[in-house]
Amino acid sequence: MGKTDFKAITTLAKALALTFFLLQSCSERNNLPEWIQGNWITSLNNETIHENWKPGNKCISGENYMHYENKFQKEFLRIFEKNNRLYYQIVIEKDTLVFTCKNYREADTLTFVNNQNSFPKRINYVRPVANKMSVWIENVKNDPNGIFFTFKKVK
Numbered sequence: 001m002g003k004t005d006f007k008a009i010t011t012l013a014k015a016l017a018l019t020f021f022l023l024q025s026c027s028e029r030n031n032l033p034e035w036i037q038g039n040w041i042t043s044l045n046n047e048t049i050h051e052n053w054k055p056g057n058k059c060i061s062g063e064n065y066m067h068y069e070n071k072f073q074k075e076f077l078r079i080f081e082k083n084n085r086l087y088y089q090i091v092i093e094k095d096t097l098v099f100t101c102k103n104y105r106e107a108d109t110l111t112f113v114n115n116q117n118s119f120p121k122r123i124n125y126v127r128p129v130a131n132k133m134s135v136w137i138e139n140v141k142n143d144p145n146g147i148f149f150t151f152k153k154v155k
Contacts, residue, residue, distance in 0.1 A: 033127075038153050110125045112125075120147075122137065
């Protein structure tokens with residue numbers, strides 16, 4: 001095998017490795033719910049609630065903040081994929097909660113579950129329709145004590 005053949009094979013191998021890497025990165029990225037991205041706002045019992053989601057490095061990062069009675073609460077959020085599961089992480093001050101979602105590929109409703117959490121045990125997001133996204137938190141499916149939010153996308 002001549003130097004030219006070896007160079008061509010090496011170049012081809014590098015191109016194939018790069019293509020594989022890019023395809024792998026894209027496939028990991030495509031399983032994230034891109035429809036959640038954007039700035040969202042709702043209100044509940046005189047509280048204004050904002051959720052802002054943006055793409056990150058192999059995740060979608062967000063923040064949730066609430067204004068009520070001259071108080072302000074902020075949560076840092078992150079959605080990421082690992083081992084064929086989707087994870088929803090919430091950081092509130094020094095506490096971190098992690099919820100998991102098993103059936104999420106191509107899903108219109110994402111249900112994140114953490115049965116060890118006192119409330120909520122379930123966080124549900126529905127793919128937006130006409131710039132409105134339904135979100136509710138509950139302890140069991142169809143919980144009569146669940147809290148329902150309709151977020152509106154803002155620019």
